[in-house]
Amino acid sequence: MERAASMHVRPEETVAEFVGATKRYGEVLAADRIDLRIRRGEFLSFLGPSGCGKTTALRMLAGFETPTDGTVLIDGQDVSAVPAHRRPVNMVFQHYALFPHMTVEENVGYGLRQRRPRLSRREIGDKVAKALATVRLDAFGPRRIWEMSGGQQQRVALARAIVNEPKILLLDEPMAALDAKLRGEMQRELLDLQRQLGITFVLVTHDQEEALAMSDRICIMGKGRIAQIGSPQELYDRPATRYVADFVGKANILSARIVARAGGTAQAVLGNGAAVTVADAPGDARGEAEIAVRPEALSLAPSGEAPGPGVAAVAATVTHRTFLGDHTEYLLDAPGVGALQVNVPRQAERVPGGHGMGASVHVIWPEGAGLVLAAG
Amino acid sequence: MRLYALAVYAFLYLPIAIIALFSFSAGRSASSMQGFSLSWYGRALNNPFVMEALWTSVKVAFLSACLATVVGTMAALALTGMKGRVRRVFDLAVQIAVMIPGIVIGIATLIALVTVFDLVNPWLEPLTGLKLSLGTGSLIGAHGLFTMSLVVLLVRGRMETLDPALIEASNDLGATPFGTFRQVTFPQILPAILAGFLLAFTFSFDDFIIAFFVAGAETTLPIYVFSSIRRGVTPEINAIGTMVMAASLIVLIGAQLMLRRSQARPRP
Numbered sequence A: 001m002e003r004a005a006s007m008h009v010r011p012e013e014t015v016a017e018f019v020g021a022t023k024r025y026g027e028v029l030a031a032d033r034i035d036l037r038i039r040r041g042e043f044l045s046f047l048g049p050s051g052c053g054k055t056t057a058l059r060m061l062a063g064f065e066t067p068t069d070g071t072v073l074i075d076g077q078d079v080s081a082v083p084a085h086r087r088p089v090n091m092v093f094q095h096y097a098l099f100p101h102m103t104v105e106e107n108v109g110y111g112l113r114q115r116r117p118r119l120s121r122r123e124i125g126d127k128v129a130k131a132l133a134t135v136r137l138d139a140f141g142p143r144r145i146w147e148m149s150g151g152q153q154q155r156v157a158l159a160r161a162i163v164n165e166p167k168i169l170l171l172d173e174p175m176a177a178l179d180a181k182l183r184g185e186m187q188r189e190l191l192d193l194q195r196q197l198g199i200t201f202v203l204v205t206h207d208q209e210e211a212l213a214m215s216d217r218i219c220i221m222g223k224g225r226i227a228q229i230g231s232p233q234e235l236y237d238r239p240a241t242r243y244v245a246d247f248v249g250k251a252n253i254l255s256a257r258i259v260a261r262a263g264g265t266a267q268a269v270l271g272n273g274a275a276v277t278v279a280d281a282p283g284d285a286r287g288e289a290e291i292a293v294r295p296e297a298l299s300l301a302p303s304g305e306a307p308g309p310g311v312a313a314v315a316a317t318v319t320h321r322t323f324l325g326d327h328t329e330y331l332l333d334a335p336g337v338g339a340l341q342v343n344v345p346r347q348a349e350r351v352p353g354g355h356g357m358g359a360s361v362h363v364i365w366p367e368g369a370g371l372v373l374a375a376g
Numbered sequence B: 001m002r003l004y005a006l007a008v009y010a011f012l013y014l015p016i017a018i019i020a021l022f023s024f025s026a027g028r029s030a031s032s033m034q035g036f037s038l039s040w041y042g043r044a045l046n047n048p049f050v051m052e053a054l055w056t057s058v059k060v061a062f063l064s065a066c067l068a069t070v071v072g073t074m075a076a077l078a079l080t081g082m083k084g085r086v087r088r089v090f091d092l093a094v095q096i097a098v099m100i101p102g103i104v105i106g107i108a109t110l111i112a113l114v115t116v117f118d119l120v121n122p123w124l125e126p127l128t129g130l131k132l133s134l135g136t137g138s139l140i141g142a143h144g145l146f147t148m149s150l151v152v153l154l155v156r157g158r159m160e161t162l163d164p165a166l167i168e169a170s171n172d173l174g175a176t177p178f179g180t181f182r183q184v185t186f187p188q189i190l191p192a193i194l195a196g197f198l199l200a201f202t203f204s205f206d207d208f209i210i211a212f213f214v215a216g217a218e219t220t221l222p223i224y225v226f227s228s229i230r231r232g233v234t235p236e237i238n239a240i241g242t243m244v245m246a247a248s249l250i251v252l253i254g255a256q257l258m259l260r261r262s263q264a265r266p267r268p
Helices: A054-062 A104-113 A121-134 A150-162 A180-197 A208-214 A232-237 A242-247 B002-022 B039-046 B048-081 B084-099 B102-128 B136-161 B164-172 B177-206 B209-214 B221-230 B235-264
Strands: A014-025 A028-039 A043-047 A069-074 A089-092 A168-172 A200-205 A217-222 A225-230 A252-262 A265-270 A275-279 A287-293 A299-302 A312-323 A327-334 A338-345 A360-365 A368-373
Touching (some): A028 A054, A028 A069, A028 A225, A043 A054, A043 A208, A054 A069, A054 A089, A054 A217, A089 A150, A104 A121, A121 A150, A180 A208, A200 A208, A208 A232, A217 A232, A225 A242, A242 A252, A242 A287, A252 A338, A265 A368, A275 A312, A299 A338, A312 A338, B002 B235, B039 B235, B048 B084, B048 B177, B048 B221, B084 B136, B102 B136, B102 B209, B136 B177, B136 B209, B164 B177, B177 B235, B209 B221, B221 B235
Parallel strands (some): A043 A200, A043 A217, A089 A168, A275 A368
Antiparallel strands (some): A014 A028, A014 A069, A217 A225, A252 A265, A252 A287, A265 A275, A287 A368, A312 A327, A312 A360
């Protein structure tokens, strides 16, 4: 999905940068030498499980954490020692952190009231009204916070942040407290909002679907380090490591022996002796390696049908099948290879009603499906 | 079971109810009811000794509550910022202070004050002509010291339930540390501070034991009541007791409402 906001922005323009940013709490390395340039106007997500360092990275950007080592720059300025209240960024907190003793308007105007020299009452009122209109809460200004629903509170938190026209808007798992339906709606609204404002958005999430749906680029974190950074498609199609392949979408991870590498493809021999052709990763090592293949990249044929000449096929037995409407998830046991998952779209089923439990099948491995993973 | 509970409550509150009832008696006996009249209330309120003792009590209660509120709130804020063993020790000390019997605090404060006065007065008197002695000042000090721990407990409790993200949100939106305190922290803990003030006020206003030790020549209302009982009990004492109780109850209920209001607000 190409998006307008990122297209009229020169890709080389950097709004913020981590240079070897490290955060240590006693023995624990929460962030380990993070190097990252955040582009102006992009929607960047930090994605990873809890404790991977994504929140620490965000908090270093906000100014709630000072890096133990390395620096954080915003607009080319080293802000490592600048406290949060003097940084040109604003955050939407996980549980919104709205001030319960203030009305919606007072919450939204809070940042404006801190400005020195002071803004006039009228100017603040106008900006607050505009921000509330942006999040479609025009009539809610005089309400109390606890009179608002979860989704409305989220929008107040959003308005309270964007009214200050920050250089970067930070979002700390903002959708975690919303139910699934509201979450989808809110994701679309956030994207519209970003397009409209042209502000750089940095999102922290543990939800890979959310990251895939919203981001221009995703930064996958693990153990305080950046595991891989790239567009959602790049990460899905070319995960560099097993960790990334596992975290983004579903993947079959198989042990294989690499026998040849040339022209961006590699010849791999699976545990049962079947030879397959997969996409290659940088490097030229041969021998034992792990390869990843997406469940939808493979297909199934009944074992009675001989696979055509030059088609790689792996004999397997169906152990579980889950019918999901538009496609069926098959779990298979392939002797010598291990467990495999294959997703077959409904119209691609070769047997009416699909393969039954215990059926013997061939797993068809198209040329170039899957790729070699780097160690780690 | 229900009967038993009823008996317990009767045992607790019947004597108080009887005092309140007898205060409306028209006769001269403090321990029987003879007709209905408000005359003893009138006598109590026109008695210059009662009014002077009342004025002393209110003055001491108000000033000691102010002292306790300011110092106690500052202590609670400082304790929240502390970590580890220091904080645990101070927390424990505050909790123990609440549990120490009044008579111990009374004696301890008296001895401490007299010792300090003996040390300071030989220097102070020739220099300024002033001489420290027991009186309103020592009452305010002793009560303030004791009730401070109540304020600390209440304000600390409120600080514990305060969402730290609120402070961060305020910083994030550009408020200086003092701005954050003024606009977010203080309004959030204000109900607890007010409740602490009211509680401190009532404790001081009702206190007899500590006051008895450190009052010197001053007479607070509880001390007046105590000494007049020795001269013979009239329904006037009942009337004073009922008024003090009613005032204390009103203030305590006010404190409770204040606390409840600060907690009843649903968190965002």
